[in-house]
Amino acid sequence: IVAEPGEMFTAYLDGSNPMTYFPLKDVLETVLSAYMGRRVEPVVDLVVLNQGKASASLLPLWLTITAVMIGVMVLSGSFAEEKEKGTLDNIRISPATDGEILLGKGISGALLVLLVSFMMLLLNKISLSGEGTTAAALLLIFGAISFTAIGLIIGLHARSQSAARAVSTIAYFPLIFPALAADLSQIARQAAGLLPSFYLYRGLRETLQYQANLEAVRADILSLAGFALLLSFITLLAYRRTIERER
Known part of the structure; x- marks a missing residue:
């Protein structure tokens, strides 16, 4: 001024x-x-x-929203629908182990997130350096795994497809808004630090908008990797408990 x-x-x-x-x-x-x-x-x-x-600055926002929406809302409803229709029971008869079944579901959800994200980057003609491309890829991969795991957890505990969609809708807003409002208040920033969406959005913003290198977003990548590992482990435990309960 x-x-x-x-x-x-x-x-x-x-x-x-x-x-x-x-x-x-x-x-x-x-x-x-x-x-x-x-x-x-x-x-x-x-x-x-x-x-x-300004238009380029909105891309990290839309990528984050897309990852959360597909992983949490779409996948949870799809998984709950398979449980409701008995498709999941038929899969369990196969020689595949619990981990392999869950891994297959997780990979399909993560690939869908990555495919949509790649199309958005392609349509916006984003050009990054070698380190920037690696950083963006790692952020999107770990983010996709994290939100896919959350969607699977919701789908495992929901009794029906409608219940899964209701729960995922409620979970969607707390996952998104604190992360996007982290720069507006200290309280929002503290709350956002507990969410994987915050590290995905911040890392993508630094990488896509400010052309940050791999070292600059190292903390965001490691945080997302930790969330991905923790949530995947919780998903596996929830899957095994669901099987034991239904038996």
Whole structure:
């Protein structure tokens, strides 16, 4: 913000990130009035920088939403439907072990997330360096595994397809909104740190929007890998308990 003569100000805002640009734009005059110490409507000449990059900044958001929606909502309903119709019981008769059955379901869900994500990157003509491509791939793979595992857990415990979709819808919003609002408040940031969606969104934003290298998003990749491992283990335990209970 540059102060000009006659209570005029020139404010330079980064328009490449709508998550911070719009809140700052709305409170700018209020902040300047508080700075001047009296109620006044200062004249602000707003200069928006990097406005052409705003569409690119939305891609990490849409990739995160897509991964959560497919992994949690679509897969949970599909898995619960197989339980409800008895298809899963027929699969259990085969020589495949519990781990192999669960692995097959998980791989199919993760591949669907990765396929849709790849199409979105392709349509947006994203160009990354070698390290950037590796970082984005690892983030999407571990994110896909994490959300697929959550969807399988919901599908295992739901008694019907409608129940699975209801639970996944309720779980969808807490997974998404704290992660996207982490920059707006300290409380939201602390809550977002407990969710895999936060590390996926932050890592993709750094990689796709700011061309970060592999080392810069190392913490996000390791956090997502930890979530993927933990949630996969919980899914396997839930699957075995479901089998024992139904026997």
